[in-house]
Amino acid sequence: MLARIRPARIEDAAAIAAIYAHHVRHGTASFDEVPRSLAETEAKIAECEAQGWPFLVAEHGQDLVGYSYAMRFRDRAAYAFTCENAIYLHPDWLGRGIGTLLLCELVACARSCGFRQMIAVIGGAGPASAALHAKCGFREAGRLKAVGYKFGRWLDTIYMQIALDAPEA
Ligand SMILES: CC(C)(COP(=O)(O)OP(=O)(O)OC[C@H]1O[C@@H](n2cnc3c(N)ncnc32)[C@H](O)[C@@H]1OP(=O)(O)O)[C@@H](O)C(=O)NCCC(=O)NCCS
Secondary structure (H helix, E strand, C coil): CCCEEEECCHHHHHHHHHHHHHHHHHCCCCCCCCCCCHHHHHHHHHHHHHHCCCEEEEEECCEEEEEEEEEECCCCHHHCCEEEEEEEECHHHCCCCHHHHHHHHHHHHHHHCCCCEEEEEEECCCHHHHHHHHHCCCEEEEEEEEEEEECCEEEEEEEEEEECCCCCC
């Protein structure tokens, strides 16, 4: 089996924080420049659990090789049915289909918990992320040009969107 997808537990926080830290330090998918602490990562898992929002991990054997989660897109009341996703893989496990497994399951879980739209905010307009989201049924909804600056470069952000209440989701 490629990987087993299961809900995240608080004990997964260290492995999740390490994956995110790698992408903060070396990539442009996240516009953070300082990795999230263990406590902040635990708080995110706990918030998803408390709200009933999906936070998933991919496991290969004993190793946690990736994660994805969905949270409200914005706090304001009318956005209550729209979520934003996040998905990050361990650098040794890129390009092997695990992102597809995590995102397809996340879409299904987000639909089950009552969200009607999911937005991917693709920092740095990363081609792998755009390809993954397109493969899972997302369509481009807009591009913000040069809104990020990291590693000495101006970066675009692409918004992609999927309607969770549509048959193709
Ligand atoms: C984006 C990411 C989650 C994708 O997960 P993954 O497991 O590598 O993706 P998959 O192997 O499931 O591939 C999904 C599709 O994307 C395509 N793809 C993967 N890597 C690619 C790359 N570097 N360039 C272009 N397309 C790519 C694959 O070809 C595949 O499409 P196909 O099946 O039609 O060939 C992963 O690469 C990652 O963690 N990247 C760094 C962090 C990031 O960008 N996160 C997204 C934040 S919005």
